[in-house]
Amino acid sequence: MALNQIPDNDPDHPRWLLDLDEWLILPYQEIVLNQGGPPEYGIISYTWGRYYTGNQAPDKVPSGIMWNVPSVSAFSLEDARNVMGSMRKRYVWWDWMCVPQGSAPDLSPELLQAKGQEIGKQMKIYRGAKASIVWVHRTDWNAESPLRTLLKDGIPPPGGDFIGFFTAISDILGEIRTTEPWLGSIWTLQEGVLLSKTALLDRNGTTLEDDRFMHNGGKASVIDLTAGLTGLVIRVAAAFMRLSNPEDAKDENAPDAVLIEFLKQADNYVYVAGVLATIMRSGLVAYAQDSPLYVLSGKTSRFSSQPEDYCWALLGALDLELANTWYHKGSDMDRVKAVFFQELLQRWQWPLFLVAKVSNPVEYDVLSWPERIVDGKMLPLGIYFDVFWKKNLPALSWIDNGKDKTQPDMIILDNTKSDQACTFWKLAQPGLGRVYEQTSIVEETNAMVQIRPVGELLPTENRLYLPIADLGPQFERSGARCIEIESLDENTGRFLGVVDLWIAEEDVVQVTFADFRLLGSMV
Incomplete structure (x- = not known):
């Protein structure tokens, strides 16, 4: 490997690009200086993990690279070079060549840090590309597949x-x-x-x-x-x-x-x-x-060979950025999920909660909020309906319980920055409701959403409903799409998923809070 100096991090651009003509890795900023402006570059998406056979022979890899390049049985570097040439761009962002490959001790601390920084800005790297290809290299369009x-x-x-x-x-x-x-x-x-x-x-x-x-x-x-x-x-x-x-x-x-x-x-x-x-x-x-x-x-x-990538590999897809990511072979996944969830919640807020009630509460209650949402085990309800969000919904934040697993983590519903209080409904008379229920979150093959027929919802002392979206009137009653909550004390409760509720205005009691807390893991 060449003993080149690691370029400084630029949060808006890639650190390195591959020069296809010269088969050479160059710092992005060096290209900018040499040509008097930002280069137009292409980007390639492909996968190779299951075909890894070792590392490439040094005489085959581009010059200027500072880490080992994987060797795979599925294609050669020359195959990839020819396919990338179809973009008609001299410069290409290719992860093998532009993101340090491997982990400690093969990578120095400086290269590990650079790897984390490059992964954390994937969204900007992709958005900056002027051409792109997706290479499905195990498929032949001329054959049945x-x-x-x-x-x-x-x-x-x-x-x-x-x-x-x-x-x-x-x-x-x-x-x-x-x-x-x-x-x-x-x-x-x-x-x-x-x-x-x-x-x-x-x-x-x-x-x-x-x-x-x-x-x-x-x-x-x-x-x-x-x-x-x-x-x-x-x-x-x-x-x-x-x-x-x-x-x-x-x-x-x-x-x-x-x-x-x-x-x-x-x-x-x-x-x-x-x-x-x-x-x-x-x-x-x-x-x-x-x-x-x-x-x-x-x-x-x-599939991912590195546990952390079940979070870091989705940053760009979820419109998130992190100044740095890290890899410890999955030894601190609670921390990875916590950092990822903080960013996710700050960016997306209420759309993350368009999910059903879980049939077996024991499965759900043992999970923290990051585990419930980040792990992707809750099926989205958005396929069933369009959402017309109500205005001035409470802002959402998250309190981690840190290492104290005897205390639950919490989602905070905060209306202190809004002109309106956090207003819940409590049923004074029966209404009509449609309940969405997910059968499992532990056994994936048995996990599905079932929609209960519209039926009577009876007033219950410990039930609150937070209207989050408008719902057209039916059954001669006005409607709202709500979050159902089991009230535990004055301003704390359990999340019970989305419910469609039709009820006359005079048949609900409005209960207001400056803030309210939805508990995570209750173990």
């Missing part, structure tokens, strides 16, 4: 055989993760979000073309991976919602009336809800920015 089927050939419509149709969907998602590693990596989950309009190149550097693809002149792009699945999920979710409303469920002319009738059978309901959850965990639903819960849910089906 699960990925080609998903994108172009398609799965035949159900034609009444819903079991066969949803089984085919579930099977193809599993096959894609097995045959094309780009769909199985935690890093590429982020890269797909940041490069949503980027063309998908196969092992030969060629594209898949079809009139249905809306970007890159009819070439398959990352966004095409999500378009069909997201549309399907929303359509099926709408059927579940109509089924939960007794009047809609009886309408034989309703959209997807045949599917609704199929879902009325308990076994069918459970099966389709399970497939829906599987699709959600694929990371291919709402595969775009501004979708935090979908990204977090998708991480559960992705």
